[in-house]
Amino acid sequence: MAFGRLERPQSSQPMSEINMTPLIDVMLVLLVIFMLTAPLMTSSLKLDLPKADAPPPTQNQPQIMAIALTADGQMHLDDKVVTADVLVKQAQAQAKQHPDTEVQLRADQVVSYGRVAELIGLLQKAGLNRIAFVTEPGASADAAPAQP
Numbered sequence: 001m002a003f004g005r006l007e008r009p010q011s012s013q014p015m016s017e018i019n020m021t022p023l024i025d026v027m028l029v030l031l032v033i034f035m036l037t038a039p040l041m042t043s044s045l046k047l048d049l050p051k052a053d054a055p056p057p058t059q060n061q062p063q064i065m066a067i068a069l070t071a072d073g074q075m076h077l078d079d080k081v082v083t084a085d086v087l088v089k090q091a092q093a094q095a096k097q098h099p100d101t102e103v104q105l106r107a108d109q110v111v112s113y114g115r116v117a118e119l120i121g122l123l124q125k126a127g128l129n130r131i132a133f134v135t136e137p138g139a140s141a142d143a144a145p146a147q148p
Helices: 021-041 084-097 113-126
Strands: 064-069 075-077 080-082 102-107 130-133
Touching: 064 084, 064 113, 075 084, 080 084, 084 113, 102 113, 113 130
Parallel strands: 064 102, 102 130
Antiparallel strands: 064 075, 075 080
């Protein structure tokens, strides 16, 4: 008897494996994209903060407290050298009398950012929240030389 084979040929079986090659290609492309764009997402601006071309304020300020930080780390309140404790007491007294007092902070360029932040924290604990940074009039941003 000449009957045909009852078995299926190998090529007609369903494929039970996932082809991983396209998935790996997509993941590698995404990895390259993220590696190239991640450094661009950080701020790379080199700023020279002490100079600005801002016009002087036109509003009448009722109360102003002038504080300066010198390069040697001394604090000055209205051109008098003071310690942190004296400054805090003066700021608390000023905040009780006039809560809308504006602090005009002048800091030398070489004073560290941490020192300025520390002073701002002391003033805020004392109750003074309006803090302005005083800068020297300088060249506009367009005329400033680019720094690497």
